[in-house]
Amino acid sequence: MSIVILARSGTPGSNVLMRHAVLVIILAIAAATPSLEAATVAASDHAAPEPATDRAYAEYMATVLDDMQTSAAPEQRVFALLYGPTLRSAEKITTTTPADGRALAALADANPDNAKIQWMMAAANAPDQVSPDAKASAIARLQASETDNAAAWALSLSADAKSGGDESMDATLERMAASTRYDSHLHYAGSVLLDAERLHPLSAEMLALMSKKPDEAVNQDAAMKVAAMSITAATMAVPIDAFKACKPPKGESLSKFRQDACVAIGRLLVHRSTDIISVGFGRGILRRLDALDAADAERFRQVWWWNGLIVADMNENAISEELGDYYATGNEIEAARKAAQKKGRPEPPADWSPESGS
Numbered sequence: 001m002s003i004v005i006l007a008r009s010g011t012p013g014s015n016v017l018m019r020h021a022v023l024v025i026i027l028a029i030a031a032a033t034p035s036l037e038a039a040t041v042a043a044s045d046h047a048a049p050e051p052a053t054d055r056a057y058a059e060y061m062a063t064v065l066d067d068m069q070t071s072a073a074p075e076q077r078v079f080a081l082l083y084g085p086t087l088r089s090a091e092k093i094t095t096t097t098p099a100d101g102r103a104l105a106a107l108a109d110a111n112p113d114n115a116k117i118q119w120m121m122a123a124a125n126a127p128d129q130v131s132p133d134a135k136a137s138a139i140a141r142l143q144a145s146e147t148d149n150a151a152a153w154a155l156s157l158s159a160d161a162k163s164g165g166d167e168s169m170d171a172t173l174e175r176m177a178a179s180t181r182y183d184s185h186l187h188y189a190g191s192v193l194l195d196a197e198r199l200h201p202l203s204a205e206m207l208a209l210m211s212k213k214p215d216e217a218v219n220q221d222a223a224m225k226v227a228a229m230s231i232t233a234a235t236m237a238v239p240i241d242a243f244k245a246c247k248p249p250k251g252e253s254l255s256k257f258r259q260d261a262c263v264a265i266g267r268l269l270v271h272r273s274t275d276i277i278s279v280g281f282g283r284g285i286l287r288r289l290d291a292l293d294a295a296d297a298e299r300f301r302q303v304w305w306w307n308g309l310i311v312a313d314m315n316e317n318a319i320s321e322e323l324g325d326y327y328a329t330g331n332e333i334e335a336a337r338k339a340a341q342k343k344g345r346p347e348p349p350a351d352w353s354p355e356s357g358s
Contacts, residue, residue, distance in 0.1 A: 053209040053210055056205070056206050056209055057206070057210075060200065060202065060206060061087055061088075062088070063200055064193075064196050064197055064199075064200050065080050065084050065087060065088065067196065067199065067200070068080035068084075068196050069081075069084070071196070073195075074107050074110070074111045074114060074117060075111075075114060075116040075117050075120070075192050076192060076195070076196055077103075077107060078104060078107050078108070078116075078117050078120055078121070078192075079120065079189065079192045079193060079196075081103055081104050081107075081129065082104065082120055082121075082124055082129065082130070083189070083193075085129075101129040101130055101131055101134065104121065104129060104130060104134065105130075105131065105133075105134040105137075108121045108134060108137065108138055109137070112141055113145075115142075115145070115185070115188070116185075116188045116189075116191070116192060117138075118138045118141050118142050118145075119138075119142065119184075119185045119188050119189075120188060120189055120192075121134060121135060121138035122135060122138040122139045122142055122155050123155070123184070123189075136159070139152070139155045139156060142155065143155075143156075146183075148179050148180045148181060149179055149181055149182070149183050150175075150176040150177075150179035150181065150182045150265065150268055150269075151181075151182050151183055151184040151185075151239075153172055153175040153176045153179065154172075154176055154182075154184075154239055154241060154242055156168075156172045157169065157172055157173075157241035157242060157244075157245055158241050160172050160245075161241065161244070161245070169245055170257060170258060170261070173242075173245060173246075173258060173261040173262065173265065174257075174261055176242065176261070176264075176265050176268070177260070177261040177262075177264035177265050177268070178264075179268060180268075180272065181268075181272045181273075181274070182239070182268055182269050182272055182273045182274070182278055182282075183273075183274045183330075183331075184239075184274070184275065184278070185274075185330065186274075186275050186332065187326060187327055187330050187332075190228040190229050190230075190327070191228070191327055193227070193228045194224060194225060194228035194327065197224045197227065197228060198224065201220060202220050202223060202224065207220055207223065210223060218316065219316040219317065219320060221320045221324075222316040222317070222319050222320035222323075225319070225320055225323040225324070225327070226319065226323070229323060229326075238277050238278065238281065239269060239278050239281045239282075240281070242262075242265055242269075242281070242285070243281050243284060243285060245258075245262070246258070246262035246265065246266070246285045246288065246289065247288065248288075254289070259289060262285055262289060263285075263286065263289055263291045265282070265285065266282045266283070266284075266285030266286040266289065266291065266296075267282065267286065267291075267296060268282065269281055269282025269283075269285065270282035270283055270286065270296050270299050270300060271295075271296075271299055273333065274330065274331040274332060274333060274334070275332045275333065276303060276304075276307050276332055276333060276336065279299070279300060279303045279304075279333070280300070280304075282296075282300075283296065283297075283300045300354065301348060301352070301353065301354055302347075302348065303333055303336070304354040305340070305347075305348035305352065305354075306333070306336035306337055306339070306340045306346075307336055309336075309339065309340050309343060309345060310322060310336055310339055318339070321339075321342075322335055322336070322338075322339045323335075325338050325339070
């Protein structure tokens with residue numbers, strides 16, 4: 001769920017990824033939301049694990065990654081190749097070095113209809129492993145299979161910006177504006193790791209080490225889900241390129257074509273995203289273009305209320321249940337709504353605002 005949950009959870013392991021995840025949410029809130037306060041407090045609240053816990057988790061993760069490298073499921077092998085180097089470096093694991101990018105490209109080509117593989121390849125930020133051609137092929141497959149998904153088209157914006165051509169960027173923005181949803185499938189990478197983790201239950205000793213209370217072990221289900229979610233958070237493809245494309249040049253205005261497209265994209269992000277951060281980016285675009293209407297503002301207020309309830313409720317059983325809903329639906333916002341419904345607080349108070357947090 002919310003990356004803020006992960007920052008506060010203190011789950012051991014994957015420290016490099018966790019720091020990246022916290023940075024992502026701080027940057028996202030800085031760009032698109034009212035205040036940095038919540039993210040900054042959450043990030044500073046994160047406690048690094050003890051060395052003994054870190055070592056034990058490293059050994060556990062090594063076992064999981066080794067099995068993923070030889071799994072019969074191709075998405076498991078792709079995950080190990082893509083994220084294994086970072087995880088092994090973060091955990092100081094010195095086991096077998098994953099294969100090079102040719103193996104990744106071959107797996108993606110051999111499984112063109114495996115959406116998890118294509119999204120992991122398309123969202124990958126490892127040019128030493130995923131070649132531009134392999135990434136472009138994955139993006140093309142997703143755009144062919146999810147023509148109504150603005151997130152798939154958004155994957156082209158980075159290349160459009162590098163090419164320096166307004167025409168290609170406007171064409172991409174037009175396709176995004178005509179889409180009916182924004183779903184970046186953020187749960188895919190985490191769900192692949194979670195499937196692998198479930199084949200290797202954490203030992204009682206490991207759960208005891210992970211606990212901050214000497215007489216109480218960590219909930220296994222919650223620990224595995226939070227660890228998997230940290231991967232999702234650290235590899236998420238936030239709509240920062242759309243946010244940049246919709247920024248007017250200094251002292252100038254956007255063309256009418258781009259203004260209209262960006263307003264449509266901002267509204268799509270606010271109302272039809274499946275992740276909370278994208279709602280914030282959509283609101284940021286609309287505010288920047290002076291196009292935020294009452295319905296947009298109310299939707300943002302509603303989603304941020306749900307998110308705030310999750311951040312406030314840090315007990316393991318609640319986190320496990322909420323993450324379970326997230327992985328079951330693939331929709332972070334729907335999982336947050338369901339959590340608020342279960343708490344009996346689905347609607348924010350009339351005088352509550354995201355700015356005040358009151």
